[in-house]
Amino acid sequence: MVAAGDGRTTIQSEAYLPPGGSGGAEAFATAMGYGVASREAIKELTLTDYVARREALAAEADAADGYRIITFDTVCPEEHLDSFGRLLGMLMSEVPLGELDLETSEWPAERIRAAEQRLVAIGRHVHTAMAIAPDGEVAGVSDVRVDDTDQTYGQVGITIVDPAHRGHRLGLALKLATHDLAIRTYPDLVSLDTSNAEVNTHMNAVNEALGYRTIETLLELQKSL
Incomplete structure (x- = not known):
């Protein structure tokens, strides 16, 4: 349940479908008054496929x-903590999310450090690449996440580039850096998964170039109360 800035309250849920398909979950959600706020493609990358493509992408x-x-x-x-927090604060407003009713949030240094401590405590590694602009500001960030308990499988977390620094292929450069780092760090790593809203055409194109293939469709469902 999410409280919108205009005083409305929305309920959000999820449903999963075969790639490009439809099913009973969508019909049931519609009958219960939910609309489809966003369609996301759940994608998987076999790292042997990535390695075969990597040099051309570089x-x-x-x-x-x-x-x-x-x-x-x-x-x-x-030295990059405050600038990183500024970029994280853009995430909800800059990443295409369809019609999902999500609000931006602030990421002061203490919130970032608390989140990092929780991740370290549970053994989740967030292998992060940052693009640093000539003026020293963080221009973009992407990460790959791998748990100590399963080093054969990982997930892509966030990827965002500051609008002022787009047009330099930073998204691709950051993805290459995180994927290369994950392969070097985990010799047994087999695959990664990620998800992107279908309206996020730029990042979908980057992921397809890397070798990701769609394995499932996620419906982000939402209704106002």
Whole structure:
């Protein structure tokens, strides 16, 4: 349940369908008064497929020249913490999410550090790549997440590029950096999964170039009270 900024309250739920298909879950949701706020493609990448494509993709990422890509495991370097929080605060407003009624949130340093501590405590590694602009600001970020309890399988977390820095293939450069880091760190890693709203055409194109294939469709359901 989400309280919108205009005083409305919405209820959100999810349903899963075969790729490109429909099913009883969607019909049931409609009968219960839910609308489909967003359709997301759940995608999987076999890392052997990624390795086969990687060199050709690296040439495309050369447009990111002038930006420095750094990587870290879960804990953001202190010098980039405030700028990272500023970018995280853009996530809900800048990533295409269809008609989902989600509000932006603030990410001060203490909130980021608390979240990092929780992840470290449960053994979840957030292998993160950051694009640092010439002025030192964080221009983009992407991550891959792997748990200590299962190092054969991982997930892509967030990927976002500041609108002021788009057009430099930073999304692709960041994805290459995180996927390369995951392969180096986990020799037994077999596959990664991710999800993107169907309206997020740019990131869908990047993921398809990397070798991701759709295995399921997620319906983000929503109704107002």
